[in-house]
Amino acid sequence: MNLEALKKGPIAWMARHGIAPNLLMLALLIGGLLTSLTIKKELLPEFTEDVVSVRVVYPGATPSEMEQGVVLPIENELSELSGIDGVTANIQEGYASIYLEIEAGENVQQMYQDVLQSVNRISTFPVQMEQPIVSVVARTHNLMDIALHGSLDPFAMKRLAEKIKEKLLTSPSITQVDLKGAPAEEIHVELDSQTLEKHQLSLNQVAQVISANAIEQGAGTVKTQSGDILVTLNDRQYWADDFAALPLLTDENGVVLTLGDVASVKEGFEDSPNIVTLNGGQSVSIAVYRAGDQTPPAVADSIYAMWDELEAMLPPEMSLTVINDRAQYYNDRLGLLIKNAVIGLLLVFILLGVFLEYRLAFWVTMGIPTSFLGAMLFLPAFDVSINMISMFAFIISLGIVVDDAIIAGENIYENLDKGMSRIDAAIFGAKEVSVPLTYAILTNIVAFMPLFFLPGGMGKAMMVIPAVVVTCFAISWVEALFILPAHISHLKKKPDSKLGSKLDAIQLKVDTWLRRTIHNRYRPVLDKSLANPGITLSLAIAFSMVIFAFPISGRMGFSFFPVLEGESAVLEMEMPQNASLPQMIRARDQAEQALKTIITPIENEHGPFLLSTTSEISSTSLEVSAKLIPG
Numbered sequence: 001m002n003l004e005a006l007k008k009g010p011i012a013w014m015a016r017h018g019i020a021p022n023l024l025m026l027a028l029l030i031g032g033l034l035t036s037l038t039i040k041k042e043l044l045p046e047f048t049e050d051v052v053s054v055r056v057v058y059p060g061a062t063p064s065e066m067e068q069g070v071v072l073p074i075e076n077e078l079s080e081l082s083g084i085d086g087v088t089a090n091i092q093e094g095y096a097s098i099y100l101e102i103e104a105g106e107n108v109q110q111m112y113q114d115v116l117q118s119v120n121r122i123s124t125f126p127v128q129m130e131q132p133i134v135s136v137v138a139r140t141h142n143l144m145d146i147a148l149h150g151s152l153d154p155f156a157m158k159r160l161a162e163k164i165k166e167k168l169l170t171s172p173s174i175t176q177v178d179l180k181g182a183p184a185e186e187i188h189v190e191l192d193s194q195t196l197e198k199h200q201l202s203l204n205q206v207a208q209v210i211s212a213n214a215i216e217q218g219a220g221t222v223k224t225q226s227g228d229i230l231v232t233l234n235d236r237q238y239w240a241d242d243f244a245a246l247p248l249l250t251d252e253n254g255v256v257l258t259l260g261d262v263a264s265v266k267e268g269f270e271d272s273p274n275i276v277t278l279n280g281g282q283s284v285s286i287a288v289y290r291a292g293d294q295t296p297p298a299v300a301d302s303i304y305a306m307w308d309e310l311e312a313m314l315p316p317e318m319s320l321t322v323i324n325d326r327a328q329y330y331n332d333r334l335g336l337l338i339k340n341a342v343i344g345l346l347l348v349f350i351l352l353g354v355f356l357e358y359r360l361a362f363w364v365t366m367g368i369p370t371s372f373l374g375a376m377l378f379l380p381a382f383d384v385s386i387n388m389i390s391m392f393a394f395i396i397s398l399g400i401v402v403d404d405a406i407i408a409g410e411n412i413y414e415n416l417d418k419g420m421s422r423i424d425a426a427i428f429g430a431k432e433v434s435v436p437l438t439y440a441i442l443t444n445i446v447a448f449m450p451l452f453f454l455p456g457g458m459g460k461a462m463m464v465i466p467a468v469v470v471t472c473f474a475i476s477w478v479e480a481l482f483i484l485p486a487h488i489s490h491l492k493k494k495p496d497s498k499l500g501s502k503l504d505a506i507q508l509k510v511d512t513w514l515r516r517t518i519h520n521r522y523r524p525v526l527d528k529s530l531a532n533p534g535i536t537l538s539l540a541i542a543f544s545m546v547i548f549a550f551p552i553s554g555r556m557g558f559s560f561f562p563v564l565e566g567e568s569a570v571l572e573m574e575m576p577q578n579a580s581l582p583q584m585i586r587a588r589d590q591a592e593q594a595l596k597t598i599i600t601p602i603e604n605e606h607g608p609f610l611l612s613t614t615s616e617i618s619s620t621s622l623e624v625s626a627k628l629i630p631g
Helices: 003-005 010-018 022-036 063-078 108-120 154-169 193-198 202-210 239-245 296-305 309-311 325-357 358-365 367-382 388-417 422-453 456-462 464-490 498-531 533-552 581-606
Strands: 047-057 082-090 095-102 132-141 142-150 176-180 185-190 217-223 227-233 247-250 256-258 265-268 275-278 281-289 318-325 568-574 610-618 621-628
Touching: 010 022, 010 422, 010 464, 022 047, 022 367, 022 464, 047 063, 047 108, 047 456, 063 082, 063 095, 063 108, 095 108, 108 132, 142 154, 142 275, 142 296, 154 281, 154 309, 154 318, 185 193, 185 202, 185 239, 202 247, 239 265, 275 422, 281 610, 296 309, 296 325, 309 318, 318 610, 325 358, 325 367, 325 388, 325 498, 358 367, 358 388, 358 464, 358 498, 367 388, 367 464, 367 581, 388 422, 388 464, 422 464, 456 464, 498 533, 568 581, 581 610, 581 621
Parallel strands: none
Antiparallel strands: 047 095, 047 132, 082 095, 142 281, 142 318, 176 281, 185 265, 217 227, 247 256, 275 281, 275 610, 568 621, 610 621
């Protein structure tokens, strides 16, 4: 490359131009900073999977009836649809769920519409079956689990949990809260056949009276000059005493026979196989979610800010306990990213400042924030948020993006050392490494590209990594070849300040020592190695054999993933589909007792070890989680 070529090309134009590189850098820094304030922040990416579900409720039906009358007709109807890769059915007593895995490349929303229309065309469903629910499976993650536990009766505990839920929703930072282990309330009416025969009543007559008073009934429309007025008979009953007072018959003497005279009417819960316990006692789990533009730290801070108010709502026999605070994981990952970035900035600045030049080191170091904030500017275009996975991708990129600026900066410094002017050294040095630098970045990009094409839900979650990494690499390439040379070319030959002169003096001493070491120590060893290639190769092979023999001998352990100390131990159990609720409770009690048998000797020897035990029964699935004391 001759000096005449320095006057041509975008690198030369940017290096000679004093304003454009600064404007580009400011656009990346300020734009990325503003975007970082508004970009969505969440624990993990939320996405819809390539799965369509069909859920059906058929009260009182056996698994065999569910299969013959519900599942098989749906599967037969859907077999005519193209684009379905697989079908999985889960059948329980009175309930069935069918999951349809959509083939890669198919439009999930169009498949959802096709499945919905196909299911609605089926006319052979049992009359008592409820309307099937068709939906696209979405992956959401709750941010915090709070357990409400104590000795209150189930009704009082549920109502207290609902009050706490309403209190949480008063915070502007919280918009979604769900309750687990609090089944829906029902009015239970138990009839005796002999009593009905005595009063010449049938089940249908009683059912009609109950149905007529369990819903609000429309009474038509009144047309007026100012508009139509809808009329509703608001005679709906809500409580057991109200239903017990419903009249069934009136004899000729005016004596009224009420529902309470022929039946036992009481308030209760629906027959739900979902039970949540904490440390063996009944509890209700309160799950708090992040939604919209809310951030995990803001949601968690809002909960802790009103914690005293929540505890003030509790009677003496009740308590609130935070079981899982996943916002802490988010804060830890963010802290790790910031810590590594600061350490990287300091290391690059100090080492380059000592061995090259502190002003050059400063502009090389600026490549890290420029690449990260510049990438932040473009992440919304990829529908990428700040989450645990994207922060992990930034940590991966941290050690690579600075290499581009170091390569370009070191080559520019070498040309300065040869006596070139700063402008010529900047242009020549950047152009000299532009091709290998470009191929190096493309190689790194290609290494991460396969993650873009992973199928299914895993692919939708993992595509965040290549989106972040590729964007950081592209911005670092722009910074190293078009922004960094411009800044170096406009530096003064000597610093104006006393501090700058002292730093230059220190760098000169280090540079002199380094050159002397290279000339007196390294160069003689290199000459002897080149003069005796056989001995050099033999020593290299010998060292390699020793290095590889050490782990092979068993002195060094090996595992595909490191064994990390966890904060909890989880037992998951799947019982047969016909398992009853008492069997599930018995299995839970056995699991908790086995856990106590294991933990008790450890606590007797080392002190408190177990923080809490949470159990959740969901249909025929059982999960027992033991949370350990940190540290």
